Amino acid sequence: MNARSKRTSPIRIVQLFGDLLGTYGDGGNALVLERRAAWRGIPVTRVDVTALDAIPRDGDVYVIGGGEDGPQSRAARLLGETGALREAVDAGAAVLAVCAGFQIMGHSFVGPDGTAVDGLGLLDVTTARARGPRLVGEVLVDADPTLGVGRLTGYENHAGVTRLGADATPLGQVVGAHADRPAATRTEGAFRGRIVGTYLHGPVLARNPALADRLLAWALDVEPSELDPLDDTAVERLRAARIAAALSPRADRPETGAFDRIRRRLTAR
Secondary structure, three states: OOHHHHOOOOEEEEEEOOOOOOOOOOOHHHHHHHHHHHHOOOOEEEEEEOOOOOOOOOOOEEEEOOOOHHHHHHHHHHHHHHOHHHHHHHOOOEEEEEOHHHHHHOOEEEOOOOOEEEOOOOOOEEEEEOOOOOEEEEEEEEEOHHHOOOEEEEEEEEOEEEEEOOOOEOOEEEEEEOOOOOHHHOEEOEEEOOEEEEOOEOOHHHHOHHHHHHHHHHHHOOOHHHOOOOOOHHHHHHHHHHHHHHHOOHHHOOOOHHHHHHHHHHHHO
């Protein structure tokens, strides 16, 4: 059975607030979804929504990324005021929420003045400030097997610690990371229904095509196995390198270059 035969209208991929939450290149996730659908001949439309635009209520997949505290609080307020995303989720839309976006999906997170800001409550999670240094570096996660996406690789950079309630399931278990992790961060992300929250940048879908296909399959109401296969040879080479980096002992990593100097400054805060 071919997935494209089940859908005649285009999949609507909605990129939310790239102007507010585009610090880490997470807008690439929408591009990955768009391209992987198009390569299969599946009709697809991408809508890039700024803070000045009306939020579509008829999207099939919504993508929201990471950013700083002020823009994050503004994005949460806009989403809460319109109710558009909640309405879309109730109608069956999928959501990929990364970093600040992940925190917005929960009950509350910490705003720029250090006080709690209300989230959307679409995931049963709550975010507080970490007591230790920022979590910065490569991360490797064994995803929950019910998602069928295998091992996830990504890059994290956040000071918040997100704790899961009874109605949220960890996206996966951390099996390799460059950051020293407190107990509350030995799992990564969370999901419920068709909502996936994660701290993984990269962009995460560019590094993990199986997760991209999981989201596309939800949009099409099919199983990922029903999607036409794509040649992901180049992506798998990248994944192999990033998996090796996440599994390498900290002592084996040379502290050289501008990237490492920036990472040291961030973790010292």
